[in-house]
Structure formats: C-alpha cells, structure tokens
Amino acid sequence: GAVVSQHPSWVICKSGTSVKIECRSLDFQATTMFWYRQFPKQSLMLMATSNEGSKATYEQGVEKDKFLINHASLTLSTLTVTSAHPEDSSFYICSAKAGDEQFFGPGTRLTVL
Amino acid sequence: GQSLEQPSEVTAVEGAIVQINCTYQTSGFYGLSWYQQHDGGAPTFLSYNGLDGLEETGRFSSFLSRSDSYGYLLLQELQMKDSASYFCAAGTGFQKLVFGTGTRLLVSP
Numbered sequence: 683g684a685v686v687s688q689h690p691s692w693v694i695c696k697s698g699t700s701v702k703i704e705c706r707s708l709d710f711q712a713t714t715m716f717w718y719r720q721f722p723k724q725s726l727m728l729m730a731t732s733n734e735g736s737k738a739t740y741e742q743g744v745e746k747d748k749f750l751i752n753h754a755s756l757t758l759s760t761l762t763v764t765s766a767h768p769e770d771s772s773f774y775i776c777s778a779k780a781g782d783e784q785f786f787g788p789g790t791r792l793t794v795l
Numbered sequence: 796g797q798s799l800e801q802p803s804e805v806t807a808v809e810g811a812i813v814q815i816n817c818t819y820q821t822s823g824f825y826g827l828s829w830y831q832q833h834d835g836g837a838p839t840f841l842s843y844n845g846l847d848g849l850e851e852t853g854r855f856s857s858f859l860s861r862s863d864s865y866g867y868l869l870l871q872e873l874q875m876k877d878s879a880s881y882f883c884a885a886g887t888g889f890q891k892l893v894f895g896t897g898t899r900l901l902v903s904p
Contacts, residue, residue: 786837
C-alpha cells in the first residue's frame with residue numbers, strides 16, 4: 683500500500699513557540715491531504731483538508747491562524763502550530779488520499795511545556 | 796451534526812469472536828470504514844462497506860445496513876495482538892472521514 687511519513691515523530695517545545703510538522707506521501711502523489719488531532723483515549727478529530735495549490739479548508743472550531751497549513755507540492759503538506767500552548771499538546775496525524783483510500787502517517791506527538 | 800457511536804470497551808478471550816457495533820448519524824454518507832489503532836500508533840485500515848451487506852477479509856468481517864444507520868466489525872479467532880482501539884469512520888462529502896468514538900478491545904489469554 684501507499685506510504686505516508688511524518689516528521690518529526692515527536693517534539694517538545696516551550697509555550698509560545700511555533701512548531702512545524704511535515705507530512706509526505708512517499709510513493710504517490712496526493713492532491714488532498716488531511717490533518718487530524720487526537721487527544722489521549724479519544725477519537726481522531728479532523729482539523730482541516732489540505733489541497734495542493736490552494737488554501738486549506740478548516741473544520742468548524744479550528745483556528746486557521748493558529749494552525750497554518752501549506753500544501754506546496756503533490757507530496758508534501760505542512761502543519762505549523764503557531765504560538766503553541768500546553769492545551770495544544772496532542773497527537774497530530776495526517777493522511778493522504780490515493781484513489782478512494784486514505785493512508786495515514788505514523789503521527790507526531792506534540793508536547794508543549 | 797455528525798456522530799458515530801461505539802461501545803467504549805469490549806473484552807474477550809483468545810480464540811473468541813467479538814462484534815463491535817457502530818451507529819451513525821451523518822449527512823452525505825458514502826460508506827463505512829473500520830480502522831485499528833494500537834497505542835501510540837497510526838490508524839490502519841481494516842475494512843470498508845460501500846454497500847449494504849457483509850464484507851469478509853480474513854479474520855475480520857464488516858457489515859453495513861444503511862436503512863438502520865448501523866454497522867459492525869466482527870473479529871474472529873481473536874489473538875492477543877488484536878488488543879487495540881477500533882474506530883468506525885463514515886465517508887462524507889468532500890471525501891472527508893468522520894471517526895466514531897472508538898472501542899478499546901482487550902483480549903485476555
């Protein structure tokens with residue numbers, strides 16, 4: 683199956699700093715990628731849909747100025763958490779669409795101190 | 796709104812059969828997928844139902860009834876490695892997935 687990677691796999695940062703997470707489709711091109719957030723023992727919540735060459739579409743309640751998404755190429759989408767705070771600590775997972783399937787990355791665990 | 800409800804936890808013993816139910820309320824429903832997620836890992840795809848009925852993939856089967864807004868995942872010949880969280884997910888408009896509340900499966904010897 684198609685492979686999606688994320689980098690970094692985990693990151694610890696200080697409150698107020700910005701963190702960038704990369705999502706790459708390794709062996710296929712993805713015009714559409716998705717970003718999810720998952721808090722401990724909870725489900726995956728879709729944050730936004732990332733479309734190559736256009737602005738991301740954010741779900742209701744997700745601040746677009748805080749979670750910046752850039753999908754500059756057919757194999758790379760980035761999520762930047764700006765001015766991170768402890769409540770942003772979570773597991774961030776991306777997925778890339780190939781045909782009718784979504785392939786998930788391994789996730790990035792963000793801890794904000 | 797969109798919601799998919801699952802039991803929070805299910806326990807079973809090795810070799811047994813377990814069924815995880817999912818009831819949903821969504822708009823623009825295209826089909827129901829099932830994912831497995833081990834602690835700290837990414838969701839991995841298990842099964843998909845685009846049409847009503849049963850889909851079988853090895854030890855896993857999934858069922859969908861659109862008229863009842865209901866589906867289930869059936870796991871047979873349970874193994875210890877099947878201990879994980881299981882999520883149903885509805886395909887909706889714009890190719891988005893809405894995930895269910897999740898079911899934690901604990902398999903004991």
